[in-house]
Amino acid sequence: MVQTRAPGGDLVCLHGFTQNRFAMVKDFVVTLAPLYRRIWFVDCPGHGATSIEPNEPNHFFDALGTIAPHFDLFGYSMGGRLALWMLATHPGVIERAVIVSAHLGITSTEARLARQSSDELLAQRLESLPYTAGLGSQNLAFRTFLKEWNQAPLFGDRALTESDIRLRLMNRPSQLAGALRSYGTGQQPDLTPSLGDTTTQLLYLFGASDTVYRAMADRARQLSTCEVQMIDQAAHDVLHDQPGVVAEVMVHFLL
Known part of the structure; x- marks a missing residue:
């Protein structure tokens, strides 16, 4: 605040x-x-x-x-x-x-069901990532996911800084999966x-x-x-x- x-x-x-x-x-x-x-x-x-x-x-x-x-x-x-x-x-x-x-x-309805399916696949991928709280940048699999996600064509030429990545590494993959299932675009x-x-x-x-x-x-x-x-x-x-x-x-x- x-x-x-x-x-x-x-x-x-x-x-x-x-x-x-x-x-x-x-x-x-x-x-x-x-x-x-x-x-x-x-x-x-x-x-x-x-x-x-x-x-x-x-x-x-x-x-x-x-x-x-x-x-x-x-x-x-x-x-x-x-x-x-x-x-x-x-x-x-x-x-x-x-x-x-x-x-x-x-x-x-058809598009919504398709999006729910794709959100679920993404949630499952996030849940599969090994993650240990407190290790930050050492959570290499999660770091790789974040880089891939943020290189989507939607973001154009945007390049994340190391600071941007570290902020995102403060999240837990399992909680991000829960976000998709609770209020993703498909929901x-x-x-x-x-x-x-x-x-x-x-x-x-x-x-x-x-x-x-x-x-x-x-x-x-x-x-x-x-x-x-x-x-x-x-x-x-x-x-x-x-x-x-x-x-x-x-x-x-x-x-």
Whole structure:
């Protein structure tokens, strides 16, 4: 958590899959501090210090709801999905939300079943990885998985630093597997109908070269309270590719 003297409310930041709360402590996010009383950097279920609990992600949403009666949300990728999911299930709690490269939910039953199957295979692979707490970079099989996962074409030319990898090594593979089974994209409902009635002001950002989420942005445009903006020269991880542009767009939206 970052404590500020600003008179505004609270901002909660939710990270992507295999990351943790420290991944969201970025310079451009800290520049938002004057706008808020407090900024919370939170470990999503199955990541960092937040374990998977029964009835996830609703257990997580209920916990977030104790932060303040109303707050703003900032979520990237998986964290953006969770932000939208909470917005759909806890109306009136979230005043404004900045959503980056996040899925609104699979609309086809066939596609949902296929995604559940692929998520389960990935979960099984994670569970099979040898892991010893406290060894960090010595968990070589997990390190190899993280490098492979983060070299997917979705991320464009992004290259993780050793610091990025070490942050991800703070997670446990078995907990990441639990996250996939509890609230992976295959488990997430289609949020579009629920979000159609939301009064929360939304900003949806996506990278110009992220063709998958360009289509998702088209769905977001159908929401009456949603502003959509494409970030040039960026892939899925626009926070990494264009942090300065994201900061400028966010400040304009939040002021």
